[in-house]
Amino acid sequence: MNTRQIIANAIIVALGGFIFGLDAALISGTVKYITLEFGLSDLQIGAVVSAPGFGVLFALLVTGMACNAFGRRTTLIFISFLYLFSAVFSVLAFSFETLVAARFIGGLAFTSLSVAAMYIGEVAPPTWRGKLVSMIQINIVVGLSAAYFANYGIVQLSKSEFGWVQTLAIDTATWRWMLAVEIIPAIIWFICLFKIPRSPRWLVMKGRDEEALNVMKSMMSDDQAVQEMADIKRSLTHESGGNASVKESLSILLSGPVRAAALVGITIAIVQQITGINAIMFYAPTVFEQVGIGSDAAFFQAVIVGVISMVFTAMAIMLIDKLGRRPLIVWGLAWAALSLFACYLGFSSAIYEITDNAMAQLSQYPQLANLEQLIGVVYQSDIAFKQALQGVVGVDVAKQFESEILQMATTMNSLLVLVGISSFIAAFHFSIGPVMWVLFSEIFPTRIRGVAIPGFALIASLVSYLVQQFFPWQLSNMGAADIFLFYTICGVIGFAVLFKLMPETKNKSIEEIEAYFASKQLAKG
Secondary structure (H helix, E strand, C coil): CCHHHHHHHHHHHHHHHHHHHHHHHHHHHHHHHHHHHHCCCHHHHHHHHHHHHHHHHHHHHHHHHHHHHHCHHHHHHHHHHHHHHHHHHHHCCCCHHHHHHHHHHHHHHHHHHHHHHHHHHHHCCHHHHHHHHHHHHHHHHHHHHHHHHHHHHHHHHHCCCCHHHHHCCCCCCHHHHHHHCCHHHHHHHHHHHHHCCCCHHHHHHCCCHHHHHHHHHCCCCHHHHHHHHHHHHHHHHHCCCCCCCHHHHHHHHCCHHHHHHHHHHHHHHHHHHHCCHHHHHHCHHHHHHCCCCCHHHHHHHHHHHHHHHHHHHHHHHHHHHHHCHHHHHHHHHHHHHHHHHHHHHHHHCCEEEECHHHHHHHCCCHHHHHHHHHECCEECCHHHHHHHHHHHHCHHHHHHCHHHHHHHHEECCHHHHHHHHHHHHHHHHHCHHHHHHHHHHHCCCHHHHHHHHHHHHHHHHHHHHHHHHHHHHHHHHCCHHHHHHHHHHHHHHHHHHHHHHCCCCCCCCHHHHHHHHHHHHHHHC
């Protein structure tokens, strides 16, 4: 094997995960700033954060056709341009509507994850596929972590007295500088993608056998390339030709031999997102402010989350081809559900009270003088407490100083919640985070991969969009405790279903996995 060539191609393609992570997490630090600048409601905040999740729903409808018609590489190059355009447009946004539009365009590029998984899965040897496809996830969490570090650093700079901070408007355009962090990496990825070869499997499906053979010879010995070529052509012949149309692909997915793979795909696509990972990651400072640790500490805690994400994703990549996909997914979900339940216990036992000491601490803010009306009143839920706040100081002031008020008024087992959230992040990135993309790159036949992988990514993206869009509304109307209880229940259901359905796919070629699902269906018949 030409190790350097294979790894280099995978690293370049997986950089799309890094850009995705930046795009997804940078917005978390801007929530308070854009809320105040544009006067946003809970649903409008959700619209800004979830706009990429909405955009990707439309993109995924055509991604499969684009991958089949133009190839995986060309599609990735266009996607990288969309990331760059969106980043610049977001920085220049002058209203709520233009910011949503800019982020929506960025969401069209979120298909980078499914296309990257497709490409790497098609060029990687079976024994390396798990690690190389998992590089997408490590790039995502590195991007997330870089975003949290950047947000924290920019917030601290905005409060400093350096003259150049005022000159560059970091103190007044803080959120714009946060979003600008994405621009340079997006340019670099766009340029690097021109260096990778086309997918040999796509070339074979297009009848460009000689070009496909040359690509494979650049990554493996001549004999291995010839054998791989024969395997691909035999698989396509068995599947009655090259690419299936969207209608044909859906028919194949519902057919006996592939139905089991489709059921595993849809389950993992839903459970990966419905357990709330993107509510926590995309609203990280907001989530941590609910614990009552203050705004600066919340931003710093988001940095810790990023570090945990990197460490456990790296562990998953090292172990995925040793332990296998099934144990990581199944037992990782069990771990995640227990962690979410710990968060529920912490929030459900919290009490909220404005004491004389708390009022003295808050007296530095004249806008909060009316809080004296609430001194001595004990609230058993965050919803009731926030409604009372809004009743005496107004909705806008309550939102502006929510972090400071919660820090002074909250009594809860904050350590249990912080450990629970950190543990959930670790469990997710050790299991269902990276392994979903590995499974998607493995379990679908070559002929329908161009439609199947983006299709199941569409399902995951739809659930993700709903989680992101309604999280601020849920926080105001359900409360943190009930939100985490809901996530816990979803995790338990996902564990039960995948424990029963999910097979082991490590060290198997795409063709061998296809044969496995077919044999299971025959045995069942």
